[in-house]
Amino acid sequence: MVLPRNLQLDIIAATLEGFEEDIIFSLVDRVQYRVNGKIYRKGRSGFRGESRKSLFSIRLRCQEEMDARFGRYCVAEERPFTRRLPRPRRIAHLPDPGLALRDFNTVNLTADILRGYRGLVRRLCESGDDGHYGSSVEHDVSALQAISRRIHYGAMFVAESKYRTDPKTWRAMIDARDEKGMMRLLTRPKVENAVIARVREKVAAVQKQVNLRVRRRLDPETVVRYYREHVIPLTKKGEIIYLLHRRKDTREGRGRHYGG
């Protein structure tokens, strides 16, 4: 059985590598600033007309409102962190991603991602406050979008690809709701270790020529730990959710396919 190109596992793996770069680039930007804990505190935004939210949540919402209007969340792997966003004001026509999900939003790990990210910032950034609140929240939002894209893409496309290579086995496990069995089958320690090794090398390579007089270094081990404790487990959690909700009545998948 020949899978369409975008569902071939090696193509998916390579795409995940690309998303990995987006995450690393965003984190390199974020660590140039201190933790700036104030930006996450409610009622301390200093933003006129917003007395109750944090600066971070105001920025996140503004960014997602804009992105929603431009159609970002019509793309299968894009998932907003906030709710009740405006409808898209444009419709683009992209190829059918080939997923077999009635509503892509069934796989939504944004709450987990958000929780894990706050801890990441505390470990990655220098503690304290430097006053660069605007830049800090801007890079937080880019990093979160990149992480979310990586996890949701991985979850849905890896799961669909695996399903299609052996529908009988998977359908039986899904019908039995055998989550443990699925997790066993989805876990490939060799692949996970290769991802970890590549992330470590890439974080180092990207910063090889960094001038440490003015730039702060993104610590590879902290990123590696974040991959091991959050990115990889959340991707697998998403794969299981995807499989449990996979449509029975289709081999090809007929998800929404506008976006761009």
Added chain:
Amino acid sequence: MVLPRNLQLDIIAATLEGFEEDIIFSLVDRVQYRVNGKIYRKGRSGFRGESRKSLFSIRLRCQEEMDARFGRYCVAEERPFTRRLPRPRRIAHLPDPGLALRDFNTVNLTADILRGYRGLVRRLCESGDDGHYGSSVEHDVSALQAISRRIHYGAMFVAESKYRTDPKTWRAMIDARDEKGMMRLLTRPKVENAVIARVREKVAAVQKQVNLRVRRRLDPETVVRYYREHVIPLTKKGEIIYLLHRRKDTREGRGRHYGG
């Protein structure tokens, strides 16, 4: 005479290096998509309620409206490409940058930057159309913001730093409006060549581990040419504008200094 840290030439050079990375990261993102010429064409945005603008200009304006509310343009080196933006809804207190300009916006090279960038996209990206309009304009806007920050920061801080190391010479040239003489004094071929060499190496280093099955490579020579023909000349043009408008009545500078 001891200059404040942020006006020391080697610190400025190192900060410019950091901005260089932002530019490279954004361009790596942009070249993943084709030129998508339609996004720059007026009346072809496909954006409901916007029949006359291009998708690119709609996105640029939306981004800058959001950024303006968050106070981005209160920072000395940030300069919007669009006009009549909303007022900031927050005020942050950052250190006085030490510039001697009544209005930072006197140095505004955004029109030149925009013109040069369109040519850069044509040379960097694969020709044709891939339908990824939303992502293309998003990365265009990030790249433009990074380029603009690099050029405006370089222009103002290099000029002020040079002025302070020899105020008598510079004041005489400014009073004589001797632009040619200033350009001679501002041009340091050795430094320019070192910047060019570093950009070339950095573009290659950042992509050393790129998987070319799914990622497109940012061509180092095209970026180098853009630096030689646009970034460096525009920075010097900005330095001269800065010097011609430098306040006489201050050694320390008292520009606006809120932002963040």
